[in-house]
Amino acid sequence: MGKLSALAFEGMTTVTLSEHVEEIEKLFREHNRALIAFLQCRLNSHSDAQEVAQDAYLRMLTLDNREDVESLRSYLFRIAGNLAIDRLRKRKVRGDFVAGQSQDEPMAEESPVHHAIAVEQVAGLRKALSELPPKTSQAFVLHVIEGRDFGSVAQTMNLSERMVRYHVTNALAHCRAMVDEQEMP
Amino acid sequence: MAKSKQDPILHAAADWWVRLRAPDAEGETIEQWLAWTGEDRRHLEAFERVNQLASQLGSLDSVTRQGLIKAFGRTVAPQRRWMPLAAAASFVAVVLGGAYITWISLNRVNIEVYNSAVAQNRDFTLPDGTQVALGAASTMTTHFSRGQRQIDLTSGEAFFTVVHDNSRPFVVGAGDISVRDIGTAFDVRRTGDRVTIAVTQGRVQVSNISQKPGASQGGTLEVTAGQLVSYDPNTSAMSMGSMTAEQATGWQDHRLEFVDEPLSVVIANLNRYSRQPVQIADTDLDTLTYTGLIRTDAIDSWLDALPKLYPLRVDTHGNQVILSDEHPAAHR
Structure with missing residues (x-):
């Protein structure tokens, strides 16, 4: 928590400081894990989630209208959600630029070590996907692996977005269970 | 599939x-999600594992x-032909007398080879529940993938009672001919490249998929119960006739039924059931056609009666039966 307090000093008056920092620290203790999970869901990257979370706490600490905020937790998640949208937007601009240079390369967003997936896991994933109805695995691959949003997948597959979400949900649960099974023989 | 259904937390x-993924997920959704994560520590753990995989x-x-x-992101082609898949899958099948099954799992296409010995029909149930009665001395290969069930009838005869599945078409290839199930039971007989299809229930689509120059292209016939289609590889023509279910499936009960088939085709099919191979010595006999029934448990008596029906002679040489012109001297 030392880091948060240090950040706080940069933008706050000493009068409200200790009380407000305590509030934010409490928020961090109780909800940081959920916040990171929420952001990772949005950004599909653990390291990006951590960066954006850090940014969100900073904004919470430098909040100048504390009295207008009813629930700090809700506010934290709203700020974080908006920051995630910004980041996705920036990433898209960068992604389009990268795509213009090379069609096949995915964005070099992640360190390969952090997210490396074992060869056996890929084989297990293929098996898991082949067990699913074709539309279920297709929706999943287009959204999670190719990185297209629900609307674009729905258009390609000529389905409603709701159906696409339904397929992605089923595939996610199935693939997670299957990959787990492999990790714990 | 079973496991993910069994784990409601993972599914949730x-x-x-x-x-939450949708950028427009409102504050209320997030609050509900936070409440869910607060209910049980396993909830957030499961969510994190989903995150990690994604x-x-x-x-x-x-x-x-x-x-x-x-492999998975492309739309499943509604009517993919069986040829490219069959060609793509290289496999070695060890085939002996009786029925032998070779199971090879190639990533996504499961290939099985089914065959039967002379004078021996076999019954199979395919992994999708489809029932196959395989005639004697017949070979078929199944290529089953997520989006397609393809059967290659290499030789002989098979009767299919198909478990219909709109998302997984059932297609039987026999040489130039492709038969696509539309909820049905049907018989396919392949004699060399000559193919007959008899439908006993529902409908099938029969297509000529040959790429031969000069062949009439793109012909697709819809064939319904009680109808019979014969494909002649020499003319690339398909002709329609009629055949009852009893006639079409008679071979499963020792009865081979033929409607206006060349004698060579009749003999080739007879040989799938005959312990003694029958040969046609004179090519003019090929022009004879036969309509009628042959009992596979009484082939000898049929052969004995043959000279009464046709101007030909039946001789036995060792283990072989030879059919030849009645008057060799008059030949030509």
Whole structure:
């Protein structure tokens, strides 16, 4: 928590400081894990989630209208959600630029070590996907692996977005269970 | 599939992941999700595991990524032909007398070879529940993938009672001919490249998929119960006739039925049931056609009666039966 307090000093008056920092620290203790999970869901990257979370706490600490905020937790998640949208937007601009240079390369967003997936896991994933109805695995691959949003997948597959979400949900649960099974023989 | 259904927490986690993913997920959704994570510590753990998998898959190396997109991300073609798949899958099948099954799992296409010995019909149930009665001395290969069930009838005869599945077409290839199930039971007989299809229930689509120059292209016939289609490889023509279910499936009960078939075709099919191979010595006999029934448990008496029906002679040489012109001197 030392880091948060240090950040706080940069933008706050000493009068409200200790009380407000305590509030934010409490928020961090109780909800940081959920916040990171929420952001990772949005950004599909653990390291990006951590960066954006850090940014969100900073904004919470430098909040100048504390009295207008009813629930700090809700506010934290709203700020974080908006920051995630910004980041996705920036990433898209960068992604389009990268795509213009090379069609096949995915964005070099992640360190390969952090997210490396074992060869056996890929084989297990293929098996898991082949067990699913074709539309279920297709929706999943287009959204999670190719990185297209629900609307674009729905258009390609000529389905409603709701159906696409339904397929992605089923595939996610199935693939997670299957990959787990492999990790714990 | 079973396991993910058994784990409601994991399924709920995946559901939340999808709901939170939408950038327009409102504060209320997030509050509900936070409440859910607060209910049980396993909830957030399951959610994190879903996150972890999704993050891994979102940042695959380009080769793996493209491979998966190619394999699963493309729309399943509604009517893919069986030929390319069959050609793509190289396999070695060890085939002996009786029925032998070779199971080879090639990534996504499961290939099985079924065959039967002379004078021996076999019954199979395919993995999708489809019932197959395989005639004697017949070979077929099944190529089953997620989106397609393809059968290659290499030789002989088979009767299919298909478990229909709109998302997984059932297609039987026999040489130039492709038969596509539309909820049905049907018989396919292949004699060399000559193919007859008899439908006993429902409908099938019969297509000529040959790429031969000069062949009439793109012909597709819809054939319904009680109808019979014969494909002649020499003319690439398909002709329609009628045949009852009893006639079409008679071979399963020792009865071979033929409607206006060349004698050579009749003999070739008879040989699938005959312990003694029958040969046609004179090519003019090929022009004779036969309509009628042959009992496979009484082939000898049929052969004995043959000279009464046709101007030909039946001789036995060792283990072989030879059919030849009645008057060799008058030949030509």
